[in-house]
Amino acid sequence: MGITVRKSEDLSEWYTQAVTKAGLADYAPMKGFIVLMPYGYSIWERIRAFMDAELEKLGHKNAYFPALIPESLLRKEAEHFSGFVPEVLWVTQAGDRQLNERLAVRPTSETIIYASVSKWIKSWRDLPLLLNVWNSVMRAEIKSTKPFIRTTEFLWQEGHTIHETKEEAEREVFLILGIYKRLMEEVLAIPVISGYKSESEKFVGALYTTTLEAIMPDGKALQMGTSHNMGQNFSIPFEIKYLGRDEREHFAWTTSWGISWRLIGAVVMVHGDDKGLILPPRIAPIQVVIVPIFYSDEERERALRRGRELLEELKANGIRAHLDDRTQYTPGWKFNEWELKGVPLRAEIGPRNLREGTVTLSRRDSGGKEDVVERDAARRAGELLEEIQGALFERAKAMLESMTHVAKDFSELKAIIEGRGGFVKACWCGSPECESKIKEQTGATIRAIPFEREEPFSGCVWCGREAKGPVYFARAY
Amino acid sequence: MGITVRKSEDLSEWYTQAVTKAGLADYAPMKGFIVLMPYGYSIWERIRAFMDAELEKLGHKNAYFPALIPESLLRKEAEHFSGFVPEVLWVTQAGDRQLNERLAVRPTSETIIYASVSKWIKSWRDLPLLLNVWNSVMRAEIKSTKPFIRTTEFLWQEGHTIHETKEEAEREVFLILGIYKRLMEEVLAIPVISGYKSESEKFVGALYTTTLEAIMPDGKALQMGTSHNMGQNFSIPFEIKYLGRDEREHFAWTTSWGISWRLIGAVVMVHGDDKGLILPPRIAPIQVVIVPIFYSDEERERALRRGRELLEELKANGIRAHLDDRTQYTPGWKFNEWELKGVPLRAEIGPRNLREGTVTLSRRDSGGKEDVVERDAARRAGELLEEIQGALFERAKAMLESMTHVAKDFSELKAIIEGRGGFVKACWCGSPECESKIKEQTGATIRAIPFEREEPFSGCVWCGREAKGPVYFARAY
Numbered sequence: 001m002g003i004t005v006r007k008s009e010d011l012s013e014w015y016t017q018a019v020t021k022a023g024l025a026d027y028a029p030m031k032g033f034i035v036l037m038p039y040g041y042s043i044w045e046r047i048r049a050f051m052d053a054e055l056e057k058l059g060h061k062n063a064y065f066p067a068l069i070p071e072s073l074l075r076k077e078a079e080h081f082s083g084f085v086p087e088v089l090w091v092t093q094a095g096d097r098q099l100n101e102r103l104a105v106r107p108t109s110e111t112i113i114y115a116s117v118s119k120w121i122k123s124w125r126d127l128p129l130l131l132n133v134w135n136s137v138m139r140a141e142i143k144s145t146k147p148f149i150r151t152t153e154f155l156w157q158e159g160h161t162i163h164e165t166k167e168e169a170e171r172e173v174f175l176i177l178g179i180y181k182r183l184m185e186e187v188l189a190i191p192v193i194s195g196y197k198s199e200s201e202k203f204v205g206a207l208y209t210t211t212l213e214a215i216m217p218d219g220k221a222l223q224m225g226t227s228h229n230m231g232q233n234f235s236i237p238f239e240i241k242y243l244g245r246d247e248r249e250h251f252a253w254t255t256s257w258g259i260s261w262r263l264i265g266a267v268v269m270v271h272g273d274d275k276g277l278i279l280p281p282r283i284a285p286i287q288v289v290i291v292p293i294f295y296s297d298e299e300r301e302r303a304l305r306r307g308r309e310l311l312e313e314l315k316a317n318g319i320r321a322h323l324d325d326r327t328q329y330t331p332g333w334k335f336n337e338w339e340l341k342g343v344p345l346r347a348e349i350g351p352r353n354l355r356e357g358t359v360t361l362s363r364r365d366s367g368g369k370e371d372v373v374e375r376d377a378a379r380r381a382g383e384l385l386e387e388i389q390g391a392l393f394e395r396a397k398a399m400l401e402s403m404t405h406v407a408k409d410f411s412e413l414k415a416i417i418e419g420r421g422g423f424v425k426a427c428w429c430g431s432p433e434c435e436s437k438i439k440e441q442t443g444a445t446i447r448a449i450p451f452e453r454e455e456p457f458s459g460c461v462w463c464g465r466e467a468k469g470p471v472y473f474a475r476a477y
Numbered sequence: 478m479g480i481t482v483r484k485s486e487d488l489s490e491w492y493t494q495a496v497t498k499a500g501l502a503d504y505a506p507m508k509g510f511i512v513l514m515p516y517g518y519s520i521w522e523r524i525r526a527f528m529d530a531e532l533e534k535l536g537h538k539n540a541y542f543p544a545l546i547p548e549s550l551l552r553k554e555a556e557h558f559s560g561f562v563p564e565v566l567w568v569t570q571a572g573d574r575q576l577n578e579r580l581a582v583r584p585t586s587e588t589i590i591y592a593s594v595s596k597w598i599k600s601w602r603d604l605p606l607l608l609n610v611w612n613s614v615m616r617a618e619i620k621s622t623k624p625f626i627r628t629t630e631f632l633w634q635e636g637h638t639i640h641e642t643k644e645e646a647e648r649e650v651f652l653i654l655g656i657y658k659r660l661m662e663e664v665l666a667i668p669v670i671s672g673y674k675s676e677s678e679k680f681v682g683a684l685y686t687t688t689l690e691a692i693m694p695d696g697k698a699l700q701m702g703t704s705h706n707m708g709q710n711f712s713i714p715f716e717i718k719y720l721g722r723d724e725r726e727h728f729a730w731t732t733s734w735g736i737s738w739r740l741i742g743a744v745v746m747v748h749g750d751d752k753g754l755i756l757p758p759r760i761a762p763i764q765v766v767i768v769p770i771f772y773s774d775e776e777r778e779r780a781l782r783r784g785r786e787l788l789e790e791l792k793a794n795g796i797r798a799h800l801d802d803r804t805q806y807t808p809g810w811k812f813n814e815w816e817l818k819g820v821p822l823r824a825e826i827g828p829r830n831l832r833e834g835t836v837t838l839s840r841r842d843s844g845g846k847e848d849v850v851e852r853d854a855a856r857r858a859g860e861l862l863e864e865i866q867g868a869l870f871e872r873a874k875a876m877l878e879s880m881t882h883v884a885k886d887f888s889e890l891k892a893i894i895e896g897r898g899g900f901v902k903a904c905w906c907g908s909p910e911c912e913s914k915i916k917e918q919t920g921a922t923i924r925a926i927p928f929e930r931e932e933p934f935s936g937c938v939w940c941g942r943e944a945k946g947p948v949y950f951a952r953a954y
Contacts (some may be wrong), residue, residue, distance in 0.1 A: 026593055028543045029550060030580070035593050038538030038608070045539065061515030062522065065611055066505045066630055067544070067582075068566075073506060086572045091582060093567040094617035103507070103542075105582070106570060116503055116512050127807065131515070136544055136612075140571035153543055217727075328602065 002336060006274050011218045011437045022277045025147045031142045032152030036261065038325065039341065042285035043264050044155060048134060051157055051259075054179045060130040060159065066406055067135070068103040069112045076237045083204025084108070087139040089152075103137045110205070110230075110256055112162045114238035115399060121162060123243040127252065128172070129162040149222070149477050150251030156325045158261035162240060162252045163383045167229070169253035172231045174258045177210050180225040188263060189280040189393040190214050190270050191400045193423065193472060194223055195448030200432055203256075207231030213472070216269045219421015221447045221474035224266060226258035270396050271365075277342025278364050280392050281385040288314055288321045288381050289343045292333045293350035300327075303349045307372075310347060310359060313378040319385065329341055339364060344388045345381055363389055406470075408458040410438070413473060417442045423474050427467035429460035438462050444473040479813060482752050488695045492797040493624065495745055499754045499818045502624045509618045509629030513738065519762035520741050521632060523781070525611060527664055528736075529804040531656045532575045533563070537607040537636065545580040546589045553588060553714045560681025564616040566629075587682070587707075587733055590637045591715035598639060600720040604729065605649070625742030626699070626954050633737035639717060639729045643708070646730035650706045657702040662768050665740060666757040666870040667691050667747050668877045669701055670900065670949060672925030677909055680733075684708030690924045690949070692880045693746045696898015698951035700742060700922045704734035724732065747840075747873050754819025755841050757869050758862040765791055765798040765858050766820045770808045770827035777804070780826045783851075787824060787836060788853055796862070798824075816841060821865045822858055842868055849930045883947075885935040887915070890950060894919045900951050904944035906937035914939050921950040 001021060007014040019025050024040035027033075036044065052062070068091055075081045084107045085419065091103040106112065117129055134157050141152045148154075150311040153443040158174060162171040184190045192212040196202075202209035206228040213221045235251040244250045276428040283285050290310055292303030307323045314321035322343075324334050331348075333441070338346060359377040362369045365388050372380045403422030407413035416424050428434060428446065438461070439445050449471045478498060483529040484491040490548050501517035504510075513521065519703045529539070545568055552558045560583045568580040583589065594606055611634050625631075634651060640646040654671065661667050669689040673679075677687035683705040690698050711717070712728040721727045748755040758764050767782035767787055784800045791798035799820075801811050808825075815823060825837040839846045842865050849857045880899030884890035893901050905911060905923065915938070916922050926948045933944035 026596070028589070029592050030543070030545065030547050033541070033543040033545070036541035038540050041538070041540050044541075061518070062514045063518050064513035064521075064613075064632060066507070066510040066512070067615070068507065068510070068630070070507050088572060089568045089580075091566045092569045093579075095563045095565060097617075102570075103566075112505070115506050119503070136541075138544070140574075153545070155541060426509040 001329040001339060002398050003274065005277055007217065007272060010278060011216070012146075013376055014272075015265075015269055018272050018276055019147045020264070024264065024268070024277075026035045027145065027147070031206060032145050034145065034147045036155065038287055040264060043267070043279070043283050044253045044261055046283045046285075047183065047187070047259075048157070048261060050183055052130075053181070054182075055132050055159070058130070058175065060134050061162075062133045062134065063113050064135065065109050065116065065133060067106055069106050069109075069267070070189060071102045071104060073111045073115055074104050077205050077234055080110065080205035080234075083138075087141075089138050089140055097258045098342045106135075107137055107139050107229045108256075108258075109133060109135070109137075109158055110160065110234060111238075114254070115233050117162055118238050118240045121240060121242050121252065121341045124164050124245050126240060127162060128168060128413055130159075131161065132157060132159045146265070146477075148261050148268075154260045154262070156258050158258040159256060162235075163254070164242070164244070164250070164252065166253050169229055169231075170256050172255045173210055173227045173257070176255070177212065177225075177227045180212055180227070180257075180259060183259070183333065184212060184214070184224055184263070185393065187280070187282045187465045188267050189265055189389060189396060189399045190224070191393065193400075193448055195450045195472065197226070198432070198435055198446045198449060198471075200435060201315050201445060203228045205230065205233055207233060211448055213474075214266055214270065215400050215474070216266070216477070217399065219403060219475070220268075220475040221423065222262070223261040223447070223476065224263060225257070228255060230256060270399070271392055272342070276340035277301075279342035279344055284342065284344050285320065286322045286341075286343050287385055288345045288347055289338045290339070290347045290349065291331055291334050292323075292325065293348055295351065300353070302354050306354065310374070310377055311350070314381060317378045317382055319378065319381060345384055346356050347377065347381065363388060365395075406457075407461060409468050410461050413438070413444070413461050414442050417444045417473070417475060423447065425470045425472055426461040427456040427458045428470065428471045429463055429465050431460070431463070434460055434462035438473065443475045445476060447472045447474050447476060478833060479817060480751065484694065484749060488746070489623075490695070490743075491751075492746055493839065495749050495753055496624045501741065501745070501754075504622065505625070507948060508695070509622050510623065511624045511628050513632065520744070520756070520760050521738055523760045523762075524660065524664070524736075524740060525634070528656070531659075532609050535607070535652065536610045537638075539609050539611065541612065542586050542589050542593065542610060544583055546583050546586075548579045548581060549593055550588045551581050554682050554761070557587065557711075559680035561616075564618075566615050566617055568682060579723045581885055583612075584614055584616050585733075585735075586610060586612070586614075586635055587637065587711060588715075591711050591717060591731070594639055595715050595717045595802070597870070598717060598719050598729065601641050601722050604639060604641045604719060605645060608638065609634060609636045623742070623954075625738050625745075631737045631739070631771055633735050634734060635735045638732045639712075640731070641719070641721070641727070641729065643730050646708075646732050649732045650687055650704045650734070653732070654689065654702075654792060656706045657689055657704065657734075657736060661701055661740070662691060662870065664757065664759045665744050666866060666873060667701070667743055668870065668874045670877075670925055672927045672949065675701070675909070675912055675923045675926060675948075677912060678922060680705045682710055688879075688925055690951075691743055691747065692877050692899055692951070693954070694876065696880060696952070698900065698953040699739070699742060699743050699746075700924070700953065702734070702736040705732060707731040707733060716866070734915055735936060744928035747876070748869050749819070752813075753817035755869065756819035756821055758821045758866045761819065761821050762797065763799045763818075763820050764796050764862055765799045765822045765824055766815045767824045767826065768808055768811050768815070769800075769802065770825060773826065776828055776831070779831050783826050783831065787851070787854055794855045794859055796855065822861055824854065824858065842872075851866060859894070873910055877934060883934075884938060887938050890915070890921070890938050891919050892922045894950070894952060898952060900924065900949045902947045903950055904933040904935045904946060905948045906940055906942045907945045908937070908940065911937055911939035915950065922953060924949045924951050924953060
């Protein structure tokens with residue numbers, strides 16, 4: 001039941017096996033769709049809990065908006081509509097009736113949310129309006145399905161906020177990006193680079209898009225989360241107006257931002273190894289699995305008794321622990337299964353441990369083992385979990401650094417992209433034509449334009465003319 | 478902004494105003510759909526938290542399954558399909574492509590879940606499989622929209638479990654019904670009657686359906702939650718088989734059960750009054766609102782300072798409290814708004830309170846007021862919230878009792894149904910023809926057949942022949 005390929009040899013096949021064999025997700029009967037299984041859902045719930053807590057502190061409120069959007073509403077912002085329409089799924093029938101108007105299965109909720117909030121907002125006193133929604137959206141995927149990374153339907157969180165001023169909207173965009181970055185780096189242990197999207201890569205209809213990007217082991221970038229300043233691009237067609245402090249009517253400023261279950265896919269790809277997942281302790285559904293080892297009924301009773309005591313101690317220390325008391329499997333079989341599922345720490349209780357009054361703690365990330373005396377086991381497990389969380393981040397950071405390259409001219413950029421991949425920092429003049437040519441020639445896109453522009457170290461990597469500064473190129477998922 | 482009709486005079490109009498003016502929900506731009514606003518969502522999150530905690534104790538796990546179901550899959554259980562097909566919304570296009578097969582927007586997830594779990598289950602060791610899903614489903618509503626009560630899309634929870642034996646499935650059905658009953662009675666303060674559904678009212682495809690039913694102030698029943706034993710009706714077409722303890726293959730036994738945001742509608746209708754909502758403390762997003770009263774800047778500062786202290790004390794006591802420190806509204810305006818929103822307890826801090834070192838606690842349910850010395854305020858608020866929770870249940874129970882009638886013959890039944898309404902306990906012979914005639918003549922259906930059959934006190938209320946015992950009739954939402 002283990003994974004049959006090496007991660008370094010065939011990342012794609014390794015990934016699919018890791019996701020499905022660990023019980024995170026399963027393919028649904030229709031192309032493009034997956035089932036989020038309980039083990040995967042539990043990780044998603046931890047992501048949700050982190051975001052809910054952070055958003056609540058800043059006054060955001062959860063709400064729910066319809067899953068279907070009338071075509072006329074989706075059309076209200078022309079650029080937005082034309083961007084999404086190629087991948088919209090349309091409801092056209094109810095029972096045996098043809099509908100008068102097609103209803104889009106929401107690809108994103110800007111339009112349906114703006115149609116509502118325009119009725120709710122009267123004066124500046126109603127602002128800011130800070131909404132967040134947990135739902136699923138659909139974008140028809142014609143390419144092959146990759147669980148979490150590329151699916152027609154995906155679970156996500158979409159935030160939508162309405163503000164009095166441009167400055168407030170701008171502050172919100174970056175406040176959220178900061179929360180996302182903490183989620184990714186401190187919770188998921190995945191370092192990210194940040195910046196603006198170029199015009200061609202920004203959210204359709206936005207003034208500008210900010211992004212967080214991670215690098216995967218195959219050298220392809222993964223967009224982890226985006227936060228958009230919509231300016232007044234939507235508030236004007238949707239008539240989101242408020243009576244200002246100056247007693248005059250103004251159009252509001254809006255933002256939207258989202259992260260999806262794609263983050264689970266990133267965790268799998270970044271941290272896993274040939275044996276399967278390695279879950280960062282902060283999102284692991286099970287942080288410590290206790291495996292009793294016994295060769296006789298008498299040993300079994302004692303090991304299980306000790307295991308139950310340890311389970312209670314771990315729980316009392318706020319650690320998510322599980323005692324694997326199944327008798328039909330050998331310890332070795334259990335070790336493999338929990339390694340596949342990425343449980344960060346294993347506590348073994350065998351005959352020698354029972355004699356010595358110890359527990360053997362075994363780390364999933366490094367394979368390191370240590371014996372601790374029983375009364376210290378829970379405390380030490382807590383310490384090790386923190387260490388593992390930190391070690392995973394450091395390892396991922398080293399990978400990001402080793403996969404971030406600098407290119408002074410196009411041949412260098414092309415060689416890196418077509419070789420080991422990764423982020424390529426190269427100078428760009430700002431022209432969409434150069435960006436498009438580079439994409440055409442290499443498949444790489446501009447992943448992020450740094451917020452703080454650095455001095456150019458060369459001319460534009462494509463045209464050679466004066467560059468505005470370096471940006472990050474990469475092929476991406 | 479208050480409600481402009483009396484609850485007793487026009488429940489329907491009162492209800493719509495109460496729901497929308499209190500900020501629970503808003504109508505969406507398309508018929509049949511509503512927006513669950515933050516205040517309503519917060520109630521839904523409390524219902525969810527209660528259920529998640531109870532289900533987790535019993536080993537259920539949350540998961541997520543696709544929102545679209547291929548027509549061929551929905552057709553696998555014929556009775557199920559024919560029951561749902563008149564109200565299914567169909568996706569037929571993706572972008573500008575026609576799909577080869579229509580995809581149903583899930584009206585319920587039995588078929589898509591069974592298609593997956595049949596792959597997951599190999600042996601009796603994989604059972605029971607206890608799944609729960611929080612999602613939205615759609616059933617095209619041709620009647621007019623009533624927020625929470627009758628909407629095309631609704632948020633709900635659907636549980637799906639797979640068992641080795643008929644007995645286990647049966648136990649699960651009743652275990653869940655018991656949790657639902659506790660949610661309704663102990664959390665939402667709404668008493669319910671329970672029983673089996675008749676053949677004509679059961680879930681399409683089920684062996685039998687159990688139900689919990691409440692009575693609304695207009696004498697109509699509201700189905701609050703159902704729990705179904707599917708027998709092997711689905712496990713056979715979906716081939717949910719397992720290798721048994723006897724080393725032979727068996728078809729599994731399945732159950733499903735659900736509650737929806739309809740429960741929020743029930744809370745509004747059952748507990749509200751002419752001023753607006755009255756929320757049971759256990760689900761109220763805000764349990765205590767603190768309203769400072771002042772006539773000068775100096776009073777304002779003192780009242781606000783006292784208010785902030787009280788806010789912290791209430792929070793420290795685990796009470797969800799809010800300080801209304803807005804200066805643009807009068808205390809009277811604020812009282813009205815918080816009454817409309819149904820906050821169970823108001824704490825007033827005015828000049829007299831400041832002089833006397835007291836807080837005035839005012840109950841939303843009874844209007845009763847009492848002054849308490851400051852240091853006792855948080856403790857006393859906690860007591861009053863418990864009292865309010867109990868008082869709301871008692872009042873609703875008295876309503877249920879006063880609206881439960883007995884009819885010995887059809888003319889009596891008809892007179893009650895067409896008069897004040899309510900539940901009518903009447904004897905029934907068990908024939909679907911009699912049930913159908915009664916529905917035709919009065920609009921009343923059999924809401925529940927008591928689990929413990931009572932002795933009949935008359936012949937069948939329709940045909941006069943020997944009855945099996947009394948059942949509960951009512952018109953229903």
